[in-house]
Amino acid sequence: QVQLVESGGGLVQAGGSLRLSCDASGIILSITPMAWYRQAPGKQRELVARISSSGSTNYTDSVKGRFTISRDNAKKTVYLQMNSLKPEDTAVYYCHAVWWSNDYWGQGTQVTVSS
Numbered sequence: 313q314v315q316l317v318e319s320g321g322g323l324v325q326a327g328g329s330l331r332l333s334c335d336a337s338g339i340i341l342s343i344t345p346m347a348w349y350r351q352a353p354g355k356q357r358e359l360v361a362r363i364s365s366s367g368s369t370n371y372t373d374s375v376k377g378r379f380t381i382s383r384d385n386a387k388k389t390v391y392l393q394m395n396s397l398k399p400e401d402t403a404v405y406y407c408h409a410v411w412w413s414n415d416y417w418g419q420g421t422q423v424t425v426s427s
Contacts, residue, residue, distance in 0.1 A: 314338035314416045316407045321421030324397055328425070332392040334407030334418060342385040345410055348392045350403035350423075357406070361392060374400075397425045 320332040332348065347362035361371045361381035369381050380393040390407060402425050407418040 314409065314411055314414075316409060316416055316418035318405065318407050318418040318421040321405060321423045323424045323426065326398055326425055326427050328397050329393070329395045330397065330423060332394065332405055332407075332421060332423075334390040334392075336388045336390065336407075336409060339388075339409060339411045339416075341383065341388045341390070346381075346383060346390045347408040348381060348390075349406045349408055350401075351406070351420075352400075352403040355403075360405070363390065394423070397423075399425045399427045401425050 315337045317335045318332060320330060322330060324330055343365045345364050348360045349357050350360050351357040359372055360375055361379055363369050363381045363383055371379060378396045383390045402423060404420040404422050406420045409416045
């Protein structure tokens with residue numbers, strides 16, 4: 313049974329930092345492409361960052377230079393380090409995995425950035 317559990321969200325002032333964690337179980341993290349998505353109120357869910365099994369990363373333009381996705385295969389955890397946060401980063405952030413061609417999502421963690 314695949315489970316993704318996010319943590320680390322919260323309320324932060326603009327310019328601050330947060331680190332999100334996604335604890336994965338039921339998958340072999342080292343061979344699983346992982347990603348972080350976010351969904352703001354009234355908007356569609358969007359891809360924020362992804363990391364391949366080989367460690368290569370991609371980011372949406374609005375977070376390049378501010379966010380960093382990483383993985384610790386031994387801890388079966390994927391991270392999203394978010395720096396220089398802006399009010400427009402406010403959203404629910406979701407962890408995503410593709411395992412045996414199936415999509416899996418965490419329950420989400422709320423990030424709120426105040427101006």
